[in-house]
Amino acid sequence: MLVLNKIIGNSTDQGVAEQLHDLNHHGVVEHLVLNKDDVLRHRLRMKTDKGTECAIQLSRNEMLSNGAVLLLEDKKAIVVQMAKVEYLCLRPTSVAAALEVGYFCGNMHWKVDFEGDILRIMLNGPKERYIERIFHFISDVKVELVHE
Template structure:
């Protein structure tokens, strides 16, 4: 299916929607001006690829060897549009601490277990490298020390 949206040629990663560009991307998201490129983890090592955003915009990505495609990479940004990469890294648990003290304990706990974690506003996402139940069992040990809950995916989030 063709689109009237202009093709983007991307040669650099501008920053991260999770960190340094979070506020700018968030503001554009409220205006409906963020387009997402979804790729599987296996394609994240590639330096050259052709991709299509969720709005069907064609993108040609040609990155230098030193660049790495990661979840949240901002590939294009203007005052009116951001293009952000989502890397499907497989199963994950989203942990939502109930207060600052719980957030610190939860972060310390996950760090001591050497879990791979991505931090977002008000939550942390644990990338699972094994059976989910094993992670949930370890988290049960923390429930008396920190207030948190595991955000369960809705049907819409699972399809996205």
């Protein structure tokens, strides 16, 4: 098992990006695909996309992020890649509806962000479950589903 105990840099850093580009041509860049909860952890075990077993042991002052480089050697690199996050997108039909649905999402402790007049709810499970929870807003025409 490979022990990774520091973040070397980010895949966008100039010198690091050049090295990764060269290693990528040889097919030796591996990715650790993490979800949003994994990046908050300082210790975890997992396999890269090519099967290398890794134990991450970071100090408390280091945070994982998309593009974090955990290993950069002449013949191998390991880079953090964030898993794709899916959203349920809603457009409130009025200011009052926006306040009501926003209050509801807050009470549900759902993570949200905004894109113009669209409320984007970060999914942490099947989309259908979220739709079931907000169906009364849809049936009362307080929000409309927006397809990305």
